[in-house]
Amino acid sequence: MSAPPYHPVVPANPADADAIVACWWTLMAVHGPIDGRMYETVPDAQRVYREHVRRQIDASKGVVLVAPTPDEQGIKGYLLGGLGQRSKVYAVREVGMIFDVAVHPDHRRQGVGEALVQAALRRFRLRGLSDVQVTWSPENRLAHGFWQKMGFAPLLIEAYRKL
Numbered sequence: 001m002s003a004p005p006y007h008p009v010v011p012a013n014p015a016d017a018d019a020i021v022a023c024w025w026t027l028m029a030v031h032g033p034i035d036g037r038m039y040e041t042v043p044d045a046q047r048v049y050r051e052h053v054r055r056q057i058d059a060s061k062g063v064v065l066v067a068p069t070p071d072e073q074g075i076k077g078y079l080l081g082g083l084g085q086r087s088k089v090y091a092v093r094e095v096g097m098i099f100d101v102a103v104h105p106d107h108r109r110q111g112v113g114e115a116l117v118q119a120a121l122r123r124f125r126l127r128g129l130s131d132v133q134v135t136w137s138p139e140n141r142l143a144h145g146f147w148q149k150m151g152f153a154p155l156l157i158e159a160y161r162k163l
């Protein structure tokens with residue numbers, strides 16, 4: 001039996017920001033058809049997201065990881081996460097947050113997403129956290145299968161209605 005492919009995962013640096021934005025755009029392409037209104041972006045969304053990525057790379061609470069391509073000239077995918085606070089009433093107060101994960105379509109279903117998430121989980125554990133949260137749309141078939149494979153179970157339903 002052959003070993004599963006190995007995908008190195010490293011902390012992102014500011015030079016990765018454009019490649020991260022390109023990957024994020026493929027994530028947005030999945031969400032647009034799910035709800036065109038709620039996922040409609042502003043004209044300069046890519047610039048706004050690039051700045052957000054750069055800030056998170058510098059933030060002490062940010063967890064921004066990339067899986068570089070073998071030639072290290074690009075990335076196969078990225079994960080953007082951080083630390084989240086729950087209400088003071090809960091014993092489990094601080095949790096790891098995974099905000100965005102996207103793998104470039106050319107590299108999907110080869111274990112890159114799993115490598116990114118496992119690397120983030122290791123970092124959260126090293127910070128002493130016991131739990132990690134992610135949000136996904138049940139209509140995003142890629143994400144639904146993926147997060148279940150990664151051991152995540154739904155706890156809440158986030159719902160909207162038009163006013």
Ligand SMILES: CC(C)(COP(=O)(O)OP(=O)(O)OC[C@H]1O[C@@H](n2cnc3c(N)ncnc32)[C@H](O)[C@@H]1OP(=O)(O)O)[C@@H](O)C(=O)NCCC(=O)NCCS
Nearest residue numbers: 027102103108109110111112113114136142143145146149
């Ligand atoms: C979700 C995503 C990050 C997974 O990355 P990946 O590198 O393909 O993940 P892995 O190869 O580690 O695991 C793939 C798993 O996802 C699930 N999956 C992927 N495509 C699927 C599909 N078309 N139908 C059902 N499940 C699917 C399966 O569980 C699959 O495991 P398998 O290949 O062993 O069957 C990637 O599909 C992606 O970037 N999607 C677009 C952005 C997105 O939806 N991000 C998540 C937002 S919360």
